[in-house]
Amino acid sequence: MESLVISSFIKDYPASVVIVNREMQIIDHSKLWLKELQNITQSPIGHPIDDLINHTSEEFSKCCEECLLGGEITKVIQKLNNPEENTQWLEWTISPWKENPGKIKGLIIIKNDITETKKKEELLLKAKSIARIGGWEVDLVTNTIYWTQVTKEIHEVPMDFIPNLEEGINFYKEGVDRNKITSLVSDAIKDGVPWDTELRIVTAKGKELWVRAKGEVEIVDNTVVRLYGTFQDIDEKKRVELKYEEVSDRLLIATKVSSIGIWDYDMVENTLVWDDNMYGLYGVKKEDFSGVVEAWESSVHPEDIKPAQEKLELAIKGEIEFNTEFRVIWPNGEIRYIKAIGHVIRDSKGNAVKMIGANWDFSRDKKAEKKLKNLLDITSKQNNSLMNFAHIVSHNLRSHSSNLSMLTGFFAEEKDNEEKERLIKMLCEASESLDETVQHLTEVVQVKTDAIDKMRPVNLYETILGVKKNLAVLLKEKNTTCKIDVSKNLQINAIPAYMDSILLNLFTNSLKYSSPKRPLIIEISAQRKGPHIKVNFSDNGLGIDLDRHGGKIFGMYKTFHKHEDAKGIGLFITKNQIESMNGKIAVDSQVDKGAKFQLFLEAIDN
Amino acid sequence: MKKFNDVCIIDDDHIFIYGIKRLFKEVNFGNDILVYLNGKEALNGLRLHLEAGKKLPSIIFLDLNMPIMNGWDFLDDFCKIDASELNDTLVYIISSSVDPRDLVRIKSYPIVKDYILKPVTANDLEAIQKEKVT
Numbered sequence: 001m002e003s004l005v006i007s008s009f010i011k012d013y014p015a016s017v018v019i020v021n022r023e024m025q026i027i028d029h030s031k032l033w034l035k036e037l038q039n040i041t042q043s044p045i046g047h048p049i050d051d052l053i054n055h056t057s058e059e060f061s062k063c064c065e066e067c068l069l070g071g072e073i074t075k076v077i078q079k080l081n082n083p084e085e086n087t088q089w090l091e092w093t094i095s096p097w098k099e100n101p102g103k104i105k106g107l108i109i110i111k112n113d114i115t116e117t118k119k120k121e122e123l124l125l126k127a128k129s130i131a132r133i134g135g136w137e138v139d140l141v142t143n144t145i146y147w148t149q150v151t152k153e154i155h156e157v158p159m160d161f162i163p164n165l166e167e168g169i170n171f172y173k174e175g176v177d178r179n180k181i182t183s184l185v186s187d188a189i190k191d192g193v194p195w196d197t198e199l200r201i202v203t204a205k206g207k208e209l210w211v212r213a214k215g216e217v218e219i220v221d222n223t224v225v226r227l228y229g230t231f232q233d234i235d236e237k238k239r240v241e242l243k244y245e246e247v248s249d250r251l252l253i254a255t256k257v258s259s260i261g262i263w264d265y266d267m268v269e270n271t272l273v274w275d276d277n278m279y280g281l282y283g284v285k286k287e288d289f290s291g292v293v294e295a296w297e298s299s300v301h302p303e304d305i306k307p308a309q310e311k312l313e314l315a316i317k318g319e320i321e322f323n324t325e326f327r328v329i330w331p332n333g334e335i336r337y338i339k340a341i342g343h344v345i346r347d348s349k350g351n352a353v354k355m356i357g358a359n360w361d362f363s364r365d366k367k368a369e370k371k372l373k374n375l376l377d378i379t380s381k382q383n384n385s386l387m388n389f390a391h392i393v394s395h396n397l398r399s400h401s402s403n404l405s406m407l408t409g410f411f412a413e414e415k416d417n418e419e420k421e422r423l424i425k426m427l428c429e430a431s432e433s434l435d436e437t438v439q440h441l442t443e444v445v446q447v448k449t450d451a452i453d454k455m456r457p458v459n460l461y462e463t464i465l466g467v468k469k470n471l472a473v474l475l476k477e478k479n480t481t482c483k484i485d486v487s488k489n490l491q492i493n494a495i496p497a498y499m500d501s502i503l504l505n506l507f508t509n510s511l512k513y514s515s516p517k518r519p520l521i522i523e524i525s526a527q528r529k530g531p532h533i534k535v536n537f538s539d540n541g542l543g544i545d546l547d548r549h550g551g552k553i554f555g556m557y558k559t560f561h562k563h564e565d566a567k568g569i570g571l572f573i574t575k576n577q578i579e580s581m582n583g584k585i586a587v588d589s590q591v592d593k594g595a596k597f598q599l600f601l602e603a604i605d606n
Numbered sequence: 607m608k609k610f611n612d613v614c615i616i617d618d619d620h621i622f623i624y625g626i627k628r629l630f631k632e633v634n635f636g637n638d639i640l641v642y643l644n645g646k647e648a649l650n651g652l653r654l655h656l657e658a659g660k661k662l663p664s665i666i667f668l669d670l671n672m673p674i675m676n677g678w679d680f681l682d683d684f685c686k687i688d689a690s691e692l693n694d695t696l697v698y699i700i701s702s703s704v705d706p707r708d709l710v711r712i713k714s715y716p717i718v719k720d721y722i723l724k725p726v727t728a729n730d731l732e733a734i735q736k737e738k739v740t
Contacts, residue, residue: 394705395701395704395705399622399671399702402702403622407625410628
């Protein structure tokens, strides 16, 4: 009865159990055991176990023999390499059973599939080795240390190396690192505090390495008896990290010192981030704006927003490298020139995902560039006109000096007193002409390059009235009508003396070349034209045949009227004076209808 | 020494005109002397000359810088006169200009025989006379 109960108990046992006699013949088994055996058609009772389990190992057989001879419960782990299936791990628990005390009648064998556990364990080991994580343990009672293989590898010591606690600590780099670990370990022993730190060790082969050391404590009866933990080689990662920190520290200093702003545009998240320097460049405070885009749009010069945005879009499309300039208007109204560059980061499909860029203020360069360009402009113009000037000087002086030398030659030979008197008259005339020419040339030379520095706001209307007043007698003589249509508060940026000279020249020009057929009418008007004030100065005089003379009208010593006063230098000086004030002059005329001069002068905003 | 029948001077400087006339007398250069004060006057005068059935002067002394119409403009118009009527007229430029651009430009006018830099001397005139003979 008892045996039946046991038997039925075994049948339903929720594990794979088989019971054999001393001859290793099966006398009972659990249902589960039978189920796991394949291709069994008849009851296995009475059959030798080896017939049914063809994969038993030598170790298994040996254990069974030992167990039958009076051994203890034994566990055998067996690895099955099934060619078609995955590797299988089995754990056999072998235990003797006795009928009478002391007499072993057979064995109880429990089979346990531990493949899953075993796999996890293997994976963990592998992971630890790949991650270079080693383990260690310090038994404070016996004062022995245990290092795993990886820990030994990290320390570059032979596999049979057995350290003690002091030796272990001495692997840490002398100084900060060793002091730190010493205090951590002593704190752990004293107060039971675990640690997790990153320090440098010097391996047995003298290599310096960054490691992450973690330590836990085991406390029994308020005493720390054991320390254990992990030991990881993080050298590569740490060095990259340190390098990165160093680089970004340097970058931070560099950008701060040079006031370079860095921006970062995440297109996936649609966020734009500015560093603090960016706000500095735009002269605004971070807290005054709800977002970076708003700050940008409200700071950039309205004319420059669109072009900059277009450039950005082209850069995102990959058509250009982002490299542009724009103006920003500071809250105090100051205009600054900002240079912006950016780099687009793309995913593997080439889609733009991110953009990183920099901004910097190059107002100073821009100003210098403008000044340089201006200087170059003036210089090349000046150079050109100097070249002409030199030839004109040589021509004009020569023509008088040759006359003088010719006349003195005649004078020396002349016997006739009447003729001598004539020669003296002519000599006087020639020397006067020479003097006059020299005076004109001096006037031309006075139009200097540094004229710009002397420019100041000039009221156009008042200047016109002043010049008109000086010429009042001459204007009245010719019965002149002056129609002046110029706003009374119109300001131009000019050199006052030049403006007087220019207007005087234009007035006298009109007076000199007025038509004998009709009373002279002079009309002056002015209006704003972009950055300039355009002044129209027209008369109804003789006019100029522009087809014939258009190209040379502002040249030196070119006159177009049969008029004794016509020396032709006036318009040349006028043109030079206007150009040295960054202006322009143009002429339009029809013969016997009149002449119209257009002056473009620098405007000043009221 | 050859004596020219008709000599023409185109120059706005009356001192120069006085001087060259005096030199003409000195070297016995020419008989009739035509004087014009600028290119325009010269063109009109010479045109009237042709219309009256007279020959063009055989030698013209031309200044470059003159008011109303300068020497270059005169040359441009003068070249348009029918070659058969030019009567071997030779043009001498007489100027104070030493601008190399002027010297280059002169080469583009075949009618211009030479360039004489002011002041003109008796030697210059005698050289022209000799050249014309040989």
